[in-house]
Amino acid sequence: MSISFNAVKPTVFSFMLLYVFLSSTVTAAQNKVDACLKKDPITSQLQCLDQHIASLQRIQESWENSLTVGLEEIARNKGRKDALAKAKKEKIFYDKMVKESCGWQYLLQLPNTQVGALFYKKCEIKMIEQRIDNLKYFSNLLK
Template sequence: MAKNNRLNLYMSALCMMFSSASYANDCTLAEQSTTDETKKYIQCLDKEIASLERSQQTWITKLTLDLGKIQDDTGNTQLMPIFKRSIKSQTRFLEDSCRWRYLQKMPNATQAAIVYKRCEIAILEQHIEVLKQPLKLF
């Protein structure tokens, strides 16, 4: 039964992985933009972040399932706690890396928000690429 559930979760994760579309940096902002254009740009960045977070979570789920299978097959219980710790560390890294950029742009809250969101997008994209790397390199 547990293997059946794991297979179902694995298949769901794969379907989500291939069906989740990224906005691929379609967000643009003219140098001399109006308040409405800036608002739409920030909303576009928010949508891109949400899409990237869904993709990231899908890869995390896939890797969690893969590591669970490796743990069951080999008895190696060290992998999962380290992987989970790395995910927490990645989240903290993103927040801290983007926060100092945000604070550097203050008191202009609009520019600060844009810088934070662009930073978040860049780090999420990098993390997803790392998560996509296959477990079996050799």
């Protein structure tokens, strides 16, 4: 059994494009965090990270809405709402998980609360970025 180069070529090309896109997205997000951390004083860093978090949360919310709409449509068509209920429950769990996962990083930096806040916010950014990637993936599965 042989595979022709023409059959493999689009797949390799697709993976290369995906890699370049994901690499540039990760790099752009890291560049924003790095730019925030170069500011002085630390309160400016915290404000900059807050703005970045707010921007990411808006993106996250739009993907959560996309997933919810898709699950609601499936629930209407199939008459089963259990997946939608689980997704809503998972959102509550996610919010708690972020607070717990990032909270211990804050506590580790005490008594310096400002450095603790930096650690918390950097952790929150990473978790939001991961959540957005997961929401995109699952939303696209529903299409």
